[in-house]
Amino acid sequence: MLDLMKLNIEIPKQVVDINKLSLYQIEKLPNGNISIGALVKNSDLAYHPTIVKEYPVLSQALLAGASPQLRNMASVGGNLMQRTRCPYFYNTDFACNKRVPGSGCAAIDGYNRNNAILGTSDKCIATHPSDMCVAMAALGAIIHIKSLNGPRTMPFGEFHLLPGQTPHLEHNLKQGELITHVEIPAIPYATRSYYLKVRDRASYEFALASAAVILDIQNGRIQHAHVALGGVGTKPWRTILAEKVLTGAIANEQNYRTAAEAALSQAKGYGDNTFKIELAKRTLVRALTTAGGMS
Secondary structure, three states: HHHHHOOOOOOOOOOOOOOOOOOOEEOOOOOEEEEEEOOHHHHHHOOOHHHHHHHHHHHHHHHHHHHHHHHHHEHHHHHHHHHOOHHHHHHOOOOOOOOOOOOOOOOOOOOOOOOOOOOOOOOOOOOOOOHHHHHHHHHOOOOEEEEEEEEEEEEEEHHOOOOOOOOOOEEOOOOOOOOEEEEEEOOOHOOOOEEEOOOOOOOOOOOOOOEEEEEEEEEOOOEEEEEEEEEEEEEEOHHHHEEEEEEEEEEEEEHHHOOOOOOOOOOOOOOOOHHHHHHHHHHHHHHHHHHHOOO
């Protein structure tokens, strides 16, 4: 928010400090799920013993993001709400439908190497930047929200919106609502999970492509699969197409590659970023191989 205010992208009339709210807890619920307060710092979540042991994909995703200094300050709720890092969004000299609805999208015909190839529209190809959100998409997290009208919950996949014809609308949070916590379902086989991030440099860099995978493998055959992609979508991209290919299949490279082809079957390149289609496929195959091995 401060960065956007400095660049005159956001000009709020009022900013409310919520740091004194008691939303810092990480706790296991009676049903086995994990509740994570919206103000829990990314570092605290990444190194929490339960997360490291039972949900390594989430810990790995968090540690792949930003820098140690930023992770020490960034919150779970803030990560959910962060906006794109598309350079045309940040540069007010260029047209951007996210920043000024109806002004156009300079990225489509401009330099778009880091932009999205999944979930795009003729109005926007901005990539969602989060690593944490990719893991939470794969985990099927539940977002808890509160307002004067009372509490409500939302499946993670419904929180972020595709750009469509209204790219300035990025999430399903209503006026006056506040994220209070995120609930991670109890997934016993989530111990077999992995997050892989491919980027231009080893740290403090956004993903060109990333993959969060969770596999339940019994006797060499995949019983359940959770797959999400990052760095390539306009929102954290859970790919049901890949999961369908993997479910019931033997855990081997051929099936991993078939799943990757399915995951990127609807991808569209825009010139500079077309290489991401093949890169995302290879990233997913490597992540699946690391998590599931070969039969």
